[in-house]
Structures are given as structure tokens and as C-alpha cells.
Amino acid sequence: MTSTDIFALCATTLVGLGLFGIITNPQPLRKIVAFNVIGNGVFLLFGVVAHRGAAAGLGADPVPQALVITGIVVAFSATALAVALLLRLAKQTHLLTLEADDGSDGDLS
Amino acid sequence: MTFSLVRAAGFFGFWLILTGLSLADLAVGILAALVAMRASLVLLPPGQWRPRPLLLLRMALRFLIQSVLAGLDVAWRALDPRLTMEPGFIVFQPRSPPGPARNAFCAITSLLPGTLPCEEDANGDLLIHCLVVSPDVAPQLASEEALFLQALGGRPDHG
Amino acid sequence: MTLALDLLTIVGVSAGCFFFVAGTVGLLRFPDALTRMHALTKADNLGLGLIVLGLLPQAAGLGHALKLVAIWLLAQVSAAVASQLIAGAVLRQRSAIWP
């Protein structure tokens, strides 16, 4: 068992935990946080692959690293958009679920 | 003018700490120092303070010793099985005018032994949380503040 | 000479860690949020200072040493401000519960 293997297992556990959070937590904001936990797990898997590909005097393969940097920034913009949508939803309906409502519309002013 | 130059020189010194001495970095460093100086002048316009370098140095040294004492004090209390303390609040009337000087003094106070400023009430008095409440705290803070104002070069009776 | 410098590093970093542990013990043992803020800011500030002091002899040149000191100063400013913000928030919460 090397350090890289430990981190690989850590990354897969994060994916599982995040997925569990997305499925079981009814609050949308918690789903967004869980989505970020999954994202971190996937990025770490990339990191493990990069570290296994260390060669030519580089500590890790730079290509997956560059992809992860791009990924972190895109994950942030997705999170920001999701949070903005959520806040607008909460303002519009004064409710906070993604369940189908009973047909009565919220205040749409 | 000289004030801006002193700030710019300070920022440039910080740049040298970051990059070390190399010719290629210097041009960017000067640019960065000018940008930082502009930002700092916009955010914190120079006041009527005339800082005295020697007194500032003495205060920094005093502050260093005080913060070591503060750490020792807290560590001793945390590890002492009897957990001796009498926490509570005191009200302190600062003599420094509201604004950067008072805020800076609050920041310093929070690292001195046993004191933690919490909030400012409507009269401008500071509510300070103490690990051990005693009548000595307020005069001690007052003398620290006098030193601080002296080092900044302002008149203590101001405001 | 190297031995003396290494010794300084070992002593400095160990003492720094000791204060971090003491701060954490305070965080766990102190009775309320405000007293815990005392423990965290003051003990951790000294702990970080001692670790930086211990690492100074290992720095490659003056630039690196000054960088370490700059880290300590920035951490100190943020600790001072953050502790007051938290203390203020605690007080506002208290006065909301017991006006």
C-alpha cells in the first residue's frame, strides 16, 4: 500500500459519500455541497493518475493537473449558477424543496 | 507625496522579498508596487498622523513580548487542571479617534494577555472580554493606548 | 554550527507545536465561545511564531527568511481580526436570545 493508493481510496470514498449526500439530503443547498464533494473526489482521482505518471523529472504528469485546474474553475462557476438559481427559487416560492408542489403558485411578483 | 513614496517603497520591498533580486522581475515589481500603492491610498488615505519610527519600533518590541506573555498565559490556564479564570466584560473608553487608529488598537488589544475587544457601543466605548476581570485592566489598556498614539504621532487628547 | 542551528530548529518547532496543543486543549476545556477565542488566537499566534522562528535557520537566504516572517505577520493580522468578528457575532447572538 503506497501513499498514492491511500489517496486513490480516499478519492473513491469521497465520490461515494458525495453521491449518498445528493440522493438522501432533501435540501438543494446540501445537494450542491455534496456535488462539490463528488467533484473533489473525481479531481483527486485525476491527481492520483497524474502522480502515478511522474516521469522526466516532473513530480506528476502536467496534463491531468492542467485539466483539474480547469475543472475546479468550471465546478465553481457551476456552483455559483446553481446557488443563484436556488436563491431565486427560494425568493420566488418561499419554499425550499425540489418536490412537485400542490399546484398553488408562489408569489411571482 | 513623501507618504505615498514611503508606501510604494514598502511595497517594492515586499516584492523583493517575494522574488529575490533579479533584473527581469524588477519592472513587474515596480508596476506591482505602484498598483498596490494606488490601492492603499484609495482605501486608506493618509491621515494627520506623523509616525515616529523609533517609538514604533519600541512599541513593536513591547507588543512582541506581550504577545509571548499572552500565549504563555493562555497555555498555562488551558493546561492547569483547576482551570482558574474569572471571565467577564469591562467597558473601556478609548482615547483614540474612531477610524483606522482605533481599529488598529483593537487588533493589537486582541493579542495582548487576557483581553479581547468584542464590540463598540453607541457612545463609542469598547466592550472588552477579559479572561480575568480586575480593576487593573482598564488602566493598563489606557497606558498601552497612550504608547500606541505616541508612536503614531497623534495627540492623545485628540477626539 | 550546523548542529546548533538544527538544535534551534528542533527546539523552536517543538515549542511551537506545544503551544498549538495547549491552544487546542484550551479550545476543548474553556467554558464558552469567548474564552475559547482567547485560547485559539493567543496560543496559536505564539505557536506559529515559534515554528517560524525555528524554521528561520533552515531558510535558504534572507529572502526566504523574510517570507516566513511575512507569513507569521499575515496570520497574526487575520487571527486578531477574525477573533473580534467571532466575538462580536457571539454577543449579537446572545443579545438576540436574552435581550
Next chain:
Amino acid sequence: MALGFDISLAFLVVVLAAWTIQVHDTYSAVLAFVVFGLLVALIWVRLASVDVALTEAAIGSGVTGALLLSAAALLRPTESTVAPPGAAWCTAAGVVCAIITAGLGAIALLLPDPAPTLAPLAAANLPQSGLGNPVTGVLFVYRALDTLLEKVVLVLALVGVWSLAVDRLWGGIPALWPATCPDSTLTFLAQLLPSVGLMLGIYLCWTGADHPGGAFQGGALLTAMWLLVMLAGVRAAPATGLLSLRLLLVAGPTLFLVIGLSGFAIAGAFLAYPPGYGKPLIVVAEGALTLSIGVTLGLLAAGPAERAREP
């Protein structure tokens, strides 16, 4: 010794992730997520990816954390209205997630040995670009199109966020809750720190050509300083309709695109750099991108307009 450290680090990260998912209070969950992000950044350092570690600490933990914290505070009153799912449902989900974790784990442990790698190729071609940091090399030379498109994604996300404003507030001012006390130590921090942060941002961008750092990390630092100034109430948030602000937003991507298109004329391909001019062109593009990224991330965190513009 190192293995022991790694095991405890991975364990802590997993515990924090579980806490983030399971704790009842959303605010605590987000706080745990911020700490989690910082520890993940430490894992990145252990995986010899310092550039990623900086990005994760600044954006993945810092700016995302600020955004989620403000959302959690705003949504707190509505929190108790939601009923959790039943135990059977949770157990089923837990079993499915455990199977997925186990499968992924097996795949991750059985990856081919020796691992396929592009590192030698990247290292061999790096001197041509004049850069010293292979990650910046990949971002701005080999995968420059990805980097360009990513900037476009950032701007598009911002357009999406802005379009959530009520019609009559279009072009108005984002609602950043101002500081609770008008003149406090927070004000002092917001007056003192930004100039130092600006220098560090410029430094990170500049040093990114040869050392860990770059446009994203530098830009995120600028964002942090800007958010600090706005939250402390030292300077108000800008109206989203300001022309100068919008020009700043697109300055980086546009300059990058112009450099890319001029590649057709001077080097024979899109996003190609003429020999010997690679590094200066990349540094110029990175400088503009840092500014644009800083502004875009800040506005993404600030959210849609909620106050009308003063006439």
C-alpha cells in the same frame, strides 16, 4: 513516517466529508466543507501538484466557501421545512453508493503499471515555449483551446447568474450584505490587506510562467481582496450594467482570442506562437486573464442584481 501522515490526512478528509454530508445544520456543513477543501489542498501538495493545490485552496475552498456560506445564511429560515427521506430509502442509497465506491476503488487500485504518462512529452517540448512551469505550458500551449473555452464558460455562467435578476433591476447592483458594524476591525482589515493581496496576486500571475502559480490562482486572490473590500463596506459593489466593468470581464478572453487568431498570420495555426515570442505573448495574455478572472469570480460570488442603479 510519510505514509503515516498520508493515512491520517486521508482519514481526516474522509471524516470531514462524511460530516459535511451528515451534519444537521447547513451552516456547519458548509464550514466543514471549507476545512475539507483546505485539507484536500494538502493532499494535492502530497501528490506533487502544487499548482492544483493553490487553485483548490483559493477557488475550491475559499471563493466557493464564501459563496456557500452566504447562501446558507440566507436560506437558514427555510431550513426546517424540508422532511428527510425514510430509513429504507437511505439504506438502499447507502448500499448503491458503497457498491459504486468499491467498484471505483478496485479500478483505481488496478490501474496499469507502469502508468501511461505524457510527462516526458510535456517536459521535452517545454523549452520551445520558453516557460519553466510545465502546468502553465500545458494550459497555454498544448491545451490552449481548453483554457480559452473555459474563460468563455466563466463569462457564460456569469451571464446566467445575472439573468436571474428581476427585469427592472437588470444592470443594477448585486446584494452583498454589508458589514454589521459600519466601522470595525473588519474595515481596518479591508483597508490594510487588499494592497498586500494585490501584490501577491500579481506575483502569483507573474511567477506562474516558471513556478507554481498562474492566472487562476492570482485571479482568485484578486477576487478575495475585492470581496473583502465589498463585504466590509469600504467600497460598494459595482452596478452590473457598468460599461467599464463589462469591458474588464471580456478583456482577458478577447486578448487571448486575438493572440490566438493572430497565430494564423504569424505562426500558421490557431493559438500557435511564433518561435521566441511564446513566453512574452503568454505572459501578456495571462496578465489580462488574471484581471478578468478576478472580476468574473467576484461577480459570480456576488450574485445577480438586487438593487436598482442610482440614477
